[in-house]
Amino acid sequence: MKNISKEDYLSVIFKNLDEEGGIKPNIIASKLVVSNAAVTDMLKKLAKDGLVDYKPYKGIQLTAEGESYARNMVRRHRIWEVFLNEVVGMAWDKVHDEANRLEHSSSDDLINRMEEMLDYPEYDPHGDPIPSKSGRMPKLKKHRPLSDLNEGESGRVIRVNDFDQKFLVYISGIGVKLDEKITVKEKRSFDKSMEVIIKGKPWNISSKIAKNVFIEVK
Protein backbone atom coordinates (compact mmCIF):
# COMPACT_ATOMS: atom_id res chain seq x y z
CA MET A 1 0.00 0.00 0.00
CA LYS A 2 1.80 3.05 1.33
CA ASN A 3 -0.01 6.09 0.12
CA ILE A 4 -0.59 9.39 1.87
CA SER A 5 -4.25 9.74 0.87
CA LYS A 6 -5.18 6.21 1.86
CA GLU A 7 -3.37 6.61 5.16
CA ASP A 8 -5.37 9.75 5.88
CA TYR A 9 -8.67 8.07 5.09
CA LEU A 10 -7.79 5.12 7.32
CA SER A 11 -6.82 7.39 10.22
CA VAL A 12 -10.04 9.36 10.02
CA ILE A 13 -12.14 6.20 9.86
CA PHE A 14 -10.28 4.62 12.76
CA LYS A 15 -10.49 7.66 15.01
CA ASN A 16 -14.18 8.15 14.35
CA LEU A 17 -15.00 4.50 14.97
CA ASP A 18 -12.96 4.68 18.15
CA GLU A 19 -14.40 7.93 19.47
CA GLU A 20 -17.93 7.96 18.05
CA GLY A 21 -18.59 4.29 17.47
CA GLY A 22 -19.40 4.78 13.78
CA ILE A 23 -18.47 6.62 10.59
CA LYS A 24 -20.25 7.81 7.44
CA PRO A 25 -18.95 9.12 4.10
CA ASN A 26 -20.27 12.49 5.11
CA ILE A 27 -17.96 12.79 8.09
CA ILE A 28 -14.92 11.58 6.19
CA ALA A 29 -15.56 14.18 3.48
CA SER A 30 -15.78 17.03 5.94
CA LYS A 31 -12.74 15.96 7.97
CA LEU A 32 -10.57 15.54 4.88
CA VAL A 33 -12.11 18.53 3.10
CA VAL A 34 -12.94 16.62 -0.07
CA SER A 35 -16.24 15.97 -1.89
CA ASN A 36 -18.56 13.10 -0.99
CA ALA A 37 -17.88 11.66 -4.43
CA ALA A 38 -14.18 11.47 -3.66
CA VAL A 39 -14.96 9.53 -0.51
CA THR A 40 -17.12 6.98 -2.34
CA ASP A 41 -14.30 6.54 -4.84
CA MET A 42 -11.69 5.97 -2.18
CA LEU A 43 -13.86 3.63 -0.14
CA LYS A 44 -14.09 1.37 -3.16
CA LYS A 45 -10.32 1.37 -3.51
CA LEU A 46 -9.76 0.68 0.17
CA ALA A 47 -12.30 -2.14 -0.02
CA LYS A 48 -10.48 -3.62 -3.00
CA ASP A 49 -7.24 -3.37 -1.02
CA GLY A 50 -8.89 -5.35 1.76
CA LEU A 51 -8.51 -2.55 4.29
CA VAL A 52 -12.14 -1.49 4.59
CA ASP A 53 -15.39 -3.37 4.70
CA TYR A 54 -17.75 -1.31 2.60
CA LYS A 55 -21.38 -1.94 1.66
CA PRO A 56 -22.75 0.96 -0.41
CA TYR A 57 -25.38 2.92 1.57
CA LYS A 58 -25.01 0.45 4.42
CA GLY A 59 -21.87 1.01 6.35
CA ILE A 60 -18.11 1.34 6.70
CA GLN A 61 -15.94 -0.88 8.85
CA LEU A 62 -12.22 -1.52 9.00
CA THR A 63 -10.95 -5.00 8.29
CA ALA A 64 -8.42 -6.44 10.73
CA GLU A 65 -5.64 -5.38 8.39
CA GLY A 66 -7.11 -1.91 7.91
CA GLU A 67 -7.50 -1.42 11.61
CA SER A 68 -3.98 -2.36 12.44
CA TYR A 69 -2.66 -0.13 9.66
CA ALA A 70 -4.79 2.75 10.93
CA ARG A 71 -3.82 2.18 14.52
CA ASN A 72 -0.18 2.37 13.52
CA MET A 73 -0.84 5.68 11.73
CA VAL A 74 -2.40 7.10 14.89
CA ARG A 75 0.61 5.83 16.81
CA ARG A 76 2.99 7.56 14.38
CA HIS A 77 1.09 10.80 14.58
CA ARG A 78 1.01 10.93 18.35
CA ILE A 79 4.61 9.87 18.86
CA TRP A 80 5.66 12.63 16.47
CA GLU A 81 3.60 15.11 18.48
CA VAL A 82 5.29 14.15 21.75
CA PHE A 83 8.72 14.15 20.13
CA LEU A 84 8.25 17.55 18.52
CA ASN A 85 6.91 18.96 21.76
CA GLU A 86 9.38 17.47 24.22
CA VAL A 87 12.58 17.02 22.24
CA VAL A 88 12.37 19.79 19.67
CA GLY A 89 10.50 22.22 21.95
CA MET A 90 7.67 22.97 19.55
CA ALA A 91 4.51 24.46 21.10
CA TRP A 92 1.52 22.15 21.57
CA ASP A 93 -0.50 24.25 19.15
CA LYS A 94 1.96 23.59 16.31
CA VAL A 95 2.77 19.92 16.64
CA HIS A 96 -0.46 18.56 15.14
CA ASP A 97 -0.02 20.09 11.68
CA GLU A 98 3.65 19.15 11.54
CA ALA A 99 2.89 15.58 12.66
CA ASN A 100 0.15 15.34 10.05
CA ARG A 101 2.81 15.46 7.36
CA LEU A 102 5.67 13.66 9.09
CA GLU A 103 3.49 10.67 10.01
CA HIS A 104 3.51 9.61 6.34
CA SER A 105 7.25 9.96 5.80
CA SER A 106 8.93 8.09 8.61
CA SER A 107 10.05 4.48 8.89
CA ASP A 108 8.77 2.32 11.72
CA ASP A 109 12.36 2.19 12.87
CA LEU A 110 12.43 5.95 13.35
CA ILE A 111 9.10 5.92 15.20
CA ASN A 112 10.31 3.18 17.51
CA ARG A 113 13.54 5.02 18.24
CA MET A 114 11.69 8.20 19.10
CA GLU A 115 9.32 6.27 21.33
CA GLU A 116 12.26 4.77 23.18
CA MET A 117 13.96 8.18 23.54
CA LEU A 118 10.73 9.47 25.06
CA ASP A 119 10.56 6.48 27.41
CA TYR A 120 7.35 5.06 25.96
CA PRO A 121 4.87 7.89 26.52
CA GLU A 122 1.23 6.88 26.92
CA TYR A 123 -0.40 10.17 25.95
CA ASP A 124 0.30 12.87 23.41
CA PRO A 125 0.52 16.60 24.27
CA HIS A 126 -3.25 16.94 23.97
CA GLY A 127 -4.10 13.97 26.14
CA ASP A 128 -4.77 11.47 23.37
CA PRO A 129 -3.65 7.89 24.04
CA ILE A 130 -0.73 6.44 22.05
CA PRO A 131 -1.08 2.89 20.74
CA SER A 132 1.91 0.71 21.65
CA LYS A 133 3.98 -1.12 19.06
CA SER A 134 1.68 -4.10 19.48
CA GLY A 135 -1.39 -1.90 19.04
CA ARG A 136 -2.54 -1.76 22.64
CA MET A 137 -4.19 1.56 23.45
CA PRO A 138 -3.81 2.98 26.97
CA LYS A 139 -7.19 3.56 28.57
CA LEU A 140 -8.32 7.13 28.82
CA LYS A 141 -9.77 8.02 32.19
CA LYS A 142 -13.51 8.58 32.11
CA HIS A 143 -14.20 12.11 30.94
CA ARG A 144 -16.85 14.40 29.50
CA PRO A 145 -16.83 17.69 27.61
CA LEU A 146 -16.54 20.82 29.71
CA SER A 147 -19.79 21.90 28.07
CA ASP A 148 -21.59 19.13 29.97
CA LEU A 149 -20.58 20.36 33.41
CA ASN A 150 -23.20 22.13 35.51
CA GLU A 151 -22.83 25.32 37.50
CA GLY A 152 -20.63 24.79 40.49
CA GLU A 153 -18.93 21.67 39.15
CA SER A 154 -15.19 21.52 38.61
CA GLY A 155 -12.55 19.10 37.41
CA ARG A 156 -9.19 18.72 35.68
CA VAL A 157 -8.50 18.92 31.96
CA ILE A 158 -7.61 15.48 30.69
CA ARG A 159 -7.80 15.97 26.92
CA VAL A 160 -8.36 18.69 24.32
CA ASN A 161 -9.15 18.39 20.64
CA ASP A 162 -6.06 19.24 18.66
CA PHE A 163 -7.13 19.72 15.06
CA ASP A 164 -7.58 23.52 15.16
CA GLN A 165 -4.46 25.51 15.89
CA LYS A 166 -6.33 28.71 16.65
CA PHE A 167 -8.42 26.92 19.23
CA LEU A 168 -5.30 25.69 21.00
CA VAL A 169 -3.69 29.12 20.91
CA TYR A 170 -6.83 30.61 22.39
CA ILE A 171 -7.25 28.14 25.24
CA SER A 172 -3.55 28.34 26.05
CA GLY A 173 -4.05 32.08 26.39
CA ILE A 174 -6.66 31.68 29.10
CA GLY A 175 -4.56 29.12 30.95
CA VAL A 176 -6.10 25.84 29.82
CA LYS A 177 -3.62 23.00 29.75
CA LEU A 178 -3.57 19.32 30.66
CA ASP A 179 -4.26 18.67 34.34
CA GLU A 180 -5.37 22.27 34.93
CA LYS A 181 -8.39 22.67 37.22
CA ILE A 182 -11.47 24.37 35.79
CA THR A 183 -14.58 25.42 37.72
CA VAL A 184 -17.89 26.32 36.11
CA LYS A 185 -19.20 29.44 37.79
CA GLU A 186 -22.11 30.29 35.56
CA LYS A 187 -23.86 28.61 32.64
CA ARG A 188 -26.15 30.56 30.33
CA SER A 189 -28.95 28.58 28.79
CA PHE A 190 -29.64 30.86 25.81
CA ASP A 191 -26.30 30.29 24.06
CA LYS A 192 -24.72 27.61 26.26
CA SER A 193 -21.79 29.90 26.95
CA MET A 194 -20.24 29.70 30.40
CA GLU A 195 -18.11 31.57 32.87
CA VAL A 196 -15.30 29.43 34.19
CA ILE A 197 -12.58 29.95 36.76
CA ILE A 198 -9.01 29.03 35.80
CA LYS A 199 -6.18 29.76 38.24
CA GLY A 200 -8.54 32.04 40.18
CA LYS A 201 -9.44 34.12 37.15
CA PRO A 202 -12.88 34.24 35.51
CA TRP A 203 -13.27 33.72 31.77
CA ASN A 204 -16.23 33.68 29.43
CA ILE A 205 -16.11 30.86 26.92
CA SER A 206 -18.45 29.85 24.11
CA SER A 207 -20.09 26.44 23.95
CA LYS A 208 -17.94 25.65 20.92
CA ILE A 209 -14.84 26.05 23.06
CA ALA A 210 -16.35 24.12 25.95
CA LYS A 211 -17.23 21.20 23.70
CA ASN A 212 -13.59 20.67 22.77
CA VAL A 213 -12.13 20.57 26.28
CA PHE A 214 -12.57 17.35 28.24
CA ILE A 215 -12.75 17.05 31.98
CA GLU A 216 -11.92 14.02 34.03
CA VAL A 217 -14.90 12.49 35.81
CA LYS A 218 -14.11 11.80 39.44
Added chain:
Amino acid sequence: MKNISKEDYLSVIFKNLDEEGGIKPNIIASKLVVSNAAVTDMLKKLAKDGLVDYKPYKGIQLTAEGESYARNMVRRHRIWEVFLNEVVGMAWDKVHDEANRLEHSSSDDLINRMEEMLDYPEYDPHGDPIPSKSGRMPKLKKHRPLSDLNEGESGRVIRVNDFDQKFLVYISGIGVKLDEKITVKEKRSFDKSMEVIIKGKPWNISSKIAKNVFIEVK
Protein backbone atom coordinates in the same frame (compact mmCIF):
# COMPACT_ATOMS: atom_id res chain seq x y z
CA MET B 1 4.75 25.26 -5.63
CA LYS B 2 5.33 22.62 -2.97
CA ASN B 3 5.42 19.26 -4.61
CA ILE B 4 7.54 16.24 -3.79
CA SER B 5 8.42 15.39 -7.40
CA LYS B 6 9.39 18.90 -8.34
CA GLU B 7 11.47 19.22 -5.19
CA ASP B 8 13.35 16.05 -6.11
CA TYR B 9 14.04 17.26 -9.64
CA LEU B 10 15.30 20.60 -8.33
CA SER B 11 17.60 18.93 -5.81
CA VAL B 12 19.13 16.65 -8.41
CA ILE B 13 19.67 19.52 -10.82
CA PHE B 14 21.20 21.72 -8.15
CA LYS B 15 23.57 19.06 -6.82
CA ASN B 16 24.77 18.14 -10.29
CA LEU B 17 25.33 21.73 -11.32
CA ASP B 18 27.18 22.26 -8.04
CA GLU B 19 29.33 19.15 -8.19
CA GLU B 20 29.77 18.55 -11.92
CA GLY B 21 29.18 21.98 -13.37
CA GLY B 22 26.38 20.84 -15.65
CA ILE B 23 23.34 18.62 -15.99
CA LYS B 24 21.54 16.75 -18.77
CA PRO B 25 18.13 15.06 -18.95
CA ASN B 26 19.97 11.78 -19.07
CA ILE B 27 21.50 12.20 -15.66
CA ILE B 28 18.29 13.38 -14.05
CA ALA B 29 16.47 10.33 -15.40
CA SER B 30 18.99 7.88 -14.02
CA LYS B 31 19.24 9.58 -10.61
CA LEU B 32 15.48 9.71 -10.18
CA VAL B 33 14.93 6.31 -11.83
CA VAL B 34 12.35 7.61 -14.33
CA SER B 35 12.26 7.64 -18.13
CA ASN B 36 13.85 10.37 -20.22
CA ALA B 37 10.38 11.29 -21.41
CA ALA B 38 9.29 11.96 -17.85
CA VAL B 39 12.23 14.30 -17.43
CA THR B 40 11.39 16.30 -20.57
CA ASP B 41 7.83 16.59 -19.30
CA MET B 42 8.87 17.85 -15.91
CA LEU B 43 11.47 20.25 -17.27
CA LYS B 44 8.70 21.98 -19.20
CA LYS B 45 6.64 22.29 -16.06
CA LEU B 46 9.53 23.60 -14.02
CA ALA B 47 10.28 26.09 -16.79
CA LYS B 48 6.68 27.26 -16.79
CA ASP B 49 6.91 27.64 -13.00
CA GLY B 50 9.94 29.89 -13.52
CA LEU B 51 12.23 27.57 -11.59
CA VAL B 52 14.32 26.24 -14.45
CA ASP B 53 15.77 27.77 -17.58
CA TYR B 54 15.21 25.17 -20.27
CA LYS B 55 16.02 25.28 -23.96
CA PRO B 56 15.13 21.96 -25.63
CA TYR B 57 18.29 20.10 -26.73
CA LYS B 58 20.37 23.03 -25.55
CA GLY B 59 20.65 23.09 -21.80
CA ILE B 60 19.24 23.20 -18.30
CA GLN B 61 19.89 25.94 -15.78
CA LEU B 62 18.21 26.95 -12.54
CA THR B 63 16.66 30.39 -12.31
CA ALA B 64 17.47 32.43 -9.22
CA GLU B 65 14.22 31.29 -7.66
CA GLY B 66 14.81 27.67 -8.60
CA GLU B 67 18.29 27.73 -7.21
CA SER B 68 17.27 29.13 -3.89
CA TYR B 69 14.44 26.62 -3.62
CA ALA B 70 16.81 23.77 -4.44
CA ARG B 71 19.47 25.01 -2.07
CA ASN B 72 16.90 25.01 0.71
CA MET B 73 15.96 21.42 -0.15
CA VAL B 74 19.59 20.37 0.14
CA ARG B 75 19.74 22.21 3.43
CA ARG B 76 16.67 20.35 4.71
CA HIS B 77 18.05 17.02 3.65
CA ARG B 78 21.40 17.47 5.28
CA ILE B 79 20.07 18.94 8.51
CA TRP B 80 17.75 15.94 8.80
CA GLU B 81 20.70 13.63 8.30
CA VAL B 82 22.69 15.26 11.09
CA PHE B 83 19.67 15.31 13.37
CA LEU B 84 18.80 11.67 12.78
CA ASN B 85 22.41 10.67 13.27
CA GLU B 86 23.28 12.77 16.30
CA VAL B 87 20.00 13.20 18.15
CA VAL B 88 18.10 10.06 17.25
CA GLY B 89 21.19 7.86 17.02
CA MET B 90 20.49 6.47 13.58
CA ALA B 91 23.46 4.95 11.72
CA TRP B 92 25.08 7.00 8.94
CA ASP B 93 24.07 4.36 6.41
CA LYS B 94 20.37 4.80 7.19
CA VAL B 95 19.93 8.54 7.47
CA HIS B 96 19.99 9.34 3.75
CA ASP B 97 16.89 7.32 2.82
CA GLU B 98 14.97 8.57 5.83
CA ALA B 99 15.97 12.19 5.11
CA ASN B 100 14.94 11.74 1.48
CA ARG B 101 11.34 11.46 2.64
CA LEU B 102 11.35 13.78 5.64
CA GLU B 103 12.90 16.65 3.66
CA HIS B 104 9.57 17.12 1.87
CA SER B 105 7.37 17.05 4.96
CA SER B 106 8.88 19.50 7.40
CA SER B 107 8.25 23.17 7.95
CA ASP B 108 11.13 25.63 7.76
CA ASP B 109 10.43 26.29 11.42
CA LEU B 110 11.19 22.67 12.29
CA ILE B 111 14.37 22.66 10.20
CA ASN B 112 15.57 25.85 11.86
CA ARG B 113 14.88 24.45 15.32
CA MET B 114 16.80 21.28 14.57
CA GLU B 115 19.68 23.32 13.18
CA GLU B 116 19.77 25.36 16.38
CA MET B 117 19.65 22.24 18.59
CA LEU B 118 22.60 20.90 16.63
CA ASP B 119 24.47 24.19 17.06
CA TYR B 120 24.56 25.05 13.37
CA PRO B 121 26.47 22.12 11.88
CA GLU B 122 28.45 22.83 8.71
CA TYR B 123 28.69 19.29 7.36
CA ASP B 124 26.38 16.29 7.25
CA PRO B 125 27.38 12.78 8.42
CA HIS B 126 28.91 12.04 5.02
CA GLY B 127 30.94 15.23 4.80
CA ASP B 128 28.58 17.18 2.55
CA PRO B 129 28.29 20.91 3.29
CA ILE B 130 25.04 22.29 4.73
CA PRO B 131 23.70 25.56 3.26
CA SER B 132 22.90 28.12 5.94
CA LYS B 133 19.49 29.72 6.31
CA SER B 134 20.66 32.49 4.02
CA GLY B 135 21.92 29.97 1.47
CA ARG B 136 25.63 30.29 2.10
CA MET B 137 27.42 26.99 1.53
CA PRO B 138 30.49 26.18 3.69
CA LYS B 139 33.54 25.56 1.54
CA LEU B 140 34.62 21.96 1.21
CA LYS B 141 38.36 21.47 1.57
CA LYS B 142 40.10 20.57 -1.69
CA HIS B 143 39.71 16.86 -2.28
CA ARG B 144 39.88 14.11 -4.88
CA PRO B 145 38.51 10.60 -5.20
CA LEU B 146 40.51 7.88 -3.52
CA SER B 147 40.68 6.25 -6.95
CA ASP B 148 42.95 9.09 -8.11
CA LEU B 149 45.62 8.52 -5.49
CA ASN B 150 48.84 6.85 -6.58
CA GLU B 151 50.71 4.05 -4.88
CA GLY B 152 52.28 5.24 -1.66
CA GLU B 153 50.03 8.27 -1.26
CA SER B 154 47.80 8.68 1.76
CA GLY B 155 45.27 11.12 3.19
CA ARG B 156 42.19 11.55 5.30
CA VAL B 157 38.60 10.85 4.28
CA ILE B 158 36.74 14.12 3.95
CA ARG B 159 33.56 13.03 2.18
CA VAL B 160 31.77 9.90 0.93
CA ASN B 161 28.87 9.54 -1.46
CA ASP B 162 25.78 8.69 0.53
CA PHE B 163 23.15 7.55 -1.97
CA ASP B 164 23.81 3.81 -1.73
CA GLN B 165 23.20 2.25 1.66
CA LYS B 166 25.04 -0.97 0.86
CA PHE B 167 28.11 1.01 -0.13
CA LEU B 168 28.08 2.79 3.24
CA VAL B 169 27.59 -0.45 5.15
CA TYR B 170 30.49 -1.97 3.27
CA ILE B 171 32.97 0.85 3.80
CA SER B 172 31.97 1.13 7.46
CA GLY B 173 32.84 -2.54 7.75
CA ILE B 174 36.41 -1.97 6.59
CA GLY B 175 36.82 1.03 8.87
CA VAL B 176 36.24 3.92 6.52
CA LYS B 177 34.74 6.95 8.21
CA LEU B 178 35.20 10.72 8.10
CA ASP B 179 38.70 11.86 9.03
CA GLU B 180 40.07 8.30 8.88
CA LYS B 181 43.52 7.98 7.31
CA ILE B 182 43.86 5.79 4.21
CA THR B 183 47.10 4.77 2.51
CA VAL B 184 47.30 3.32 -0.99
CA LYS B 185 49.67 0.38 -0.92
CA GLU B 186 49.16 -1.07 -4.36
CA LYS B 187 47.25 -0.03 -7.46
CA ARG B 188 46.45 -2.51 -10.21
CA SER B 189 46.22 -1.04 -13.68
CA PHE B 190 44.15 -3.83 -15.27
CA ASP B 191 41.01 -3.24 -13.20
CA LYS B 192 41.92 -0.10 -11.22
CA SER B 193 41.38 -1.98 -7.96
CA MET B 194 43.71 -1.10 -5.11
CA GLU B 195 45.04 -2.36 -1.84
CA VAL B 196 44.69 0.22 0.90
CA ILE B 197 45.74 0.36 4.53
CA ILE B 198 43.16 1.44 7.10
CA LYS B 199 44.06 1.36 10.78
CA GLY B 200 47.08 -0.80 9.95
CA LYS B 201 45.01 -3.40 8.10
CA PRO B 202 45.18 -4.09 4.36
CA TRP B 203 42.01 -4.19 2.26
CA ASN B 204 41.34 -4.80 -1.39
CA ILE B 205 38.82 -2.40 -2.83
CA SER B 206 37.33 -2.05 -6.32
CA SER B 207 37.62 1.12 -8.36
CA LYS B 208 33.87 1.62 -7.94
CA ILE B 209 34.37 1.85 -4.19
CA ALA B 210 37.44 4.06 -4.52
CA LYS B 211 35.58 6.49 -6.76
CA ASN B 212 33.04 7.22 -4.05
CA VAL B 213 35.41 8.00 -1.20
CA PHE B 214 37.05 11.42 -1.21
CA ILE B 215 40.41 12.28 0.25
CA GLU B 216 41.56 15.67 1.44
CA VAL B 217 44.36 17.16 -0.62
CA LYS B 218 47.15 18.47 1.60
Added chain:
DNA sequence: ATTTTAATTTAAGCATGCTTAAAAATAAAA
Protein backbone atom coordinates in the same frame (compact mmCIF):
# COMPACT_ATOMS: atom_id res chain seq x y z
C1' DA C 1 31.01 13.82 -45.58
C1' DT C 2 28.31 9.91 -44.52
C1' DT C 3 26.76 6.64 -41.62
C1' DT C 4 25.79 4.90 -37.20
C1' DT C 5 24.80 5.45 -32.44
C1' DA C 6 23.06 7.89 -28.59
C1' DA C 7 20.31 11.40 -26.49
C1' DT C 8 16.21 13.95 -26.47
C1' DT C 9 11.63 15.13 -27.50
C1' DT C 10 6.86 14.12 -29.03
C1' DA C 11 2.79 11.31 -28.98
C1' DA C 12 -0.50 8.41 -26.98
C1' DG C 13 -2.03 6.23 -22.99
C1' DC C 14 -2.63 4.85 -17.97
C1' DA C 15 -3.49 5.22 -12.72
C1' DT C 16 -4.45 8.28 -9.00
C1' DG C 17 -7.19 11.48 -6.59
C1' DC C 18 -9.65 14.91 -7.10
C1' DT C 19 -13.85 17.96 -9.16
C1' DT C 20 -19.03 19.16 -10.52
C1' DA C 21 -23.52 17.67 -12.07
C1' DA C 22 -27.02 14.25 -12.29
C1' DA C 23 -29.28 10.13 -10.56
C1' DA C 24 -30.59 7.07 -6.91
C1' DA C 25 -31.36 5.75 -2.19
C1' DT C 26 -32.38 6.82 2.42
C1' DA C 27 -34.13 9.65 6.14
C1' DA C 28 -37.11 13.25 7.86
C1' DA C 29 -41.23 15.97 7.70
C1' DA C 30 -45.84 16.79 6.66
Added chain:
DNA sequence: TTTTATTTTTAAGCATGCTTAAATTAAAAT
Protein backbone atom coordinates in the same frame (compact mmCIF):
# COMPACT_ATOMS: atom_id res chain seq x y z
C1' DT D 1 -48.36 7.45 3.75
C1' DT D 2 -46.78 10.77 0.81
C1' DT D 3 -43.83 14.50 0.02
C1' DT D 4 -39.53 16.81 0.77
C1' DA D 5 -34.85 17.10 2.14
C1' DT D 6 -30.48 14.98 2.79
C1' DT D 7 -27.08 11.69 1.86
C1' DT D 8 -24.76 8.76 -1.13
C1' DT D 9 -23.45 7.04 -5.46
C1' DT D 10 -22.62 7.30 -10.48
C1' DA D 11 -20.92 9.65 -14.52
C1' DA D 12 -17.89 12.50 -16.94
C1' DG D 13 -13.88 15.15 -16.85
C1' DC D 14 -9.31 17.25 -15.33
C1' DA D 15 -4.30 17.67 -13.60
C1' DT D 16 -0.28 15.16 -12.27
C1' DG D 17 3.44 12.14 -13.07
C1' DC D 18 4.51 8.44 -14.90
C1' DT D 19 5.00 4.71 -19.03
C1' DT D 20 6.36 2.81 -23.98
C1' DA D 21 6.98 3.62 -28.84
C1' DA D 22 8.04 6.59 -32.53
C1' DA D 23 10.21 10.70 -34.37
C1' DT D 24 13.73 14.04 -34.22
C1' DT D 25 18.21 16.07 -33.16
C1' DA D 26 22.92 15.86 -31.88
C1' DA D 27 27.25 13.44 -31.32
C1' DA D 28 30.54 9.89 -32.59
C1' DA D 29 32.64 6.81 -35.75
C1' DT D 30 34.06 5.55 -40.18
